[in-house]
Amino acid sequence: MKITEIREITLPISSPIRNAYIDFSKMTLSLVAVITDVIRDGKPLVGYGFNSNGRYGQGKLMRERFIPRVLEAAPDSLLDASGTNLDPHKIWAAMFTNEKPGGHGERSVAIGTIDMAVWDVVAKIADRPLFQLLAERYGNGVPERRVFVYAAGGYYYPDQDHGKLKDEMRGYLDRGYTVVKKKIGGASLDEDLRRIDAILSVLQDGQKLAVDANGRFDLDTAIRYAKALSQYDLFWYEEAGDPLDFELQATLRNYYDKPMATGENLFSMQDARNLIRYGGMRSDRDFLQFDCALSYGLVEYLRTLDMLHQHGWSRTRCIPHGGHQMSLNIVAGLGLGGNESYPDLFQPFGGFPDGVRVEQGHITMPELPGIGFEGKADLFREMRALSA
Incomplete structure (x- = not known):
């Protein structure tokens, strides 16, 4: 079991609105797909994630640092103790490798977006709604x-x-x-x-x-x-x-x-x-x-x-x-x-x-x-x- 690919695309979510600080006329987000080799109904299971509004897409950071670290890790090192699912905590640790403490603003968005996709596919591999998996x-x-x-x-x-x-x-x-x-x-x-x-x-x-x-x-x-x-x-x-x-x-x-x-x-x-x-x-x-x-x-x-x-x-x-x-x-x-x-x-x-x-x-x-x-x-x- 392994992650075979992680893809990102930056998409517009522009709108002619403003709050007290910013307008949203050029707002973007990153959409991420975490693709695995787990086959269900004849297709690979895929997890998806995106970042919230108010912060922009982070594709460059993902492609330069965080995606390569996950894909370069030994696949077995990213599995949970049972060996039957991915471990979000181990994947997170791989992404954070060689990162100093502090300075959270932009990289926290990049990691958070990939993390969302990871949890999505972990729950799909377990064949559960994520809320049920989290409760358990x-x-x-x-x-x-x-x-x-x-x-x-x-x-x-x-x-x-x-x-x-x-x-x-x-x-x-x-x-x-x-x-x-x-x-x-x-x-x-x-x-x-x-x-x-x-x-x-x-x-x-x-x-x-x-x-x-x-x-x-x-x-x-x-x-x-x-x-x-x-x-x-x-x-x-x-x-x-x-x-x-x-x-x-x-x-x-x-x-x-x-x-x-x-x-x-x-x-x-x-x-x-x-x-x-x-x-x-x-x-x-x-x-x-x-x-x-x-x-x-x-x-x-x-x-x-x-x-x-x-x-x-x-x-x-x-x-x-x-x-x-x-x-x-x-x-x-x-x-x-x-x-x-x-x-x-x-x-x-x-x-x-x-x-x-x-x-x-x-x-x-x-x-x-x-x-x-x-x-x-x-x-x-x-x-x-x-x-x-």
Whole structure:
């Protein structure tokens, strides 16, 4: 049993939207196929992965460093103890060979994308949904197939007025979401408050709004927003300042006693640990948004979960960024608190397998081998073209 080939293609996921920091007009991602010599139904089993939006494709790094290291390793050295499946931890270690600590930004995305594809094919070889495999190996054996999801939207569009913003949010609510998210910090505070009021006017009982500054604010601005946002009952106030400014985050809790969220731009267990140590995050109300596809993959995410446990944090406080099916499987298999969702953006990579519906803010994971990409027809067309 061995990996015979690893392929990457860089694809556009451009969109005429912006948040407080970047626009997405030239956004790309890497799509990866890990091809094995395991034959099922007359064809080699293939695992697929891609990186989340907000970081660009990493094909050059993959081809120069990480893919060759996997392919040059002795095949038997990448197998699990039984010899009947690949071992994601050994493959991860092969990719990280000759890498120094620190400097996580871009290589963590490259490794995380390949790692996703590895876990996909490992679950397919085991003939299990990934969420079931994870529950058996790292959870309590019983996955939670009903997963909370929220709708991420509310970006700044050209010529979007408040009426169109309300229509966007109604569209999410009509599809079964109970929590929606909008961007802040890309307009004045007064205009952002008007946008918040517009959205709140269409919410019903049991429905909530989260807001996301995408790390835009300095401390004074973060505090001004915190004071203004305190009048609302928001689901959370997200990533007010630079993701590595732990002092800002710790100070902000003195001005905002309601839930906050951050972590999507921390790309290692060590950075996540520094957030827990020094960022003033409160385990009884705040949320952590680490995204495995950007932070060295599930192998590293498991280390992060172990660290959180050691610091007294429940896994239910983790609601990953990214809106992809890999995180959905982690949430279901390991008992996390929920997952981000992009109902209309970054297609075909966002969303759920065909036929999966949001009901009262939750989806039910389908019984599909691996991550379940084959269940989403428009996405699988792209994947199949890469591995053909």
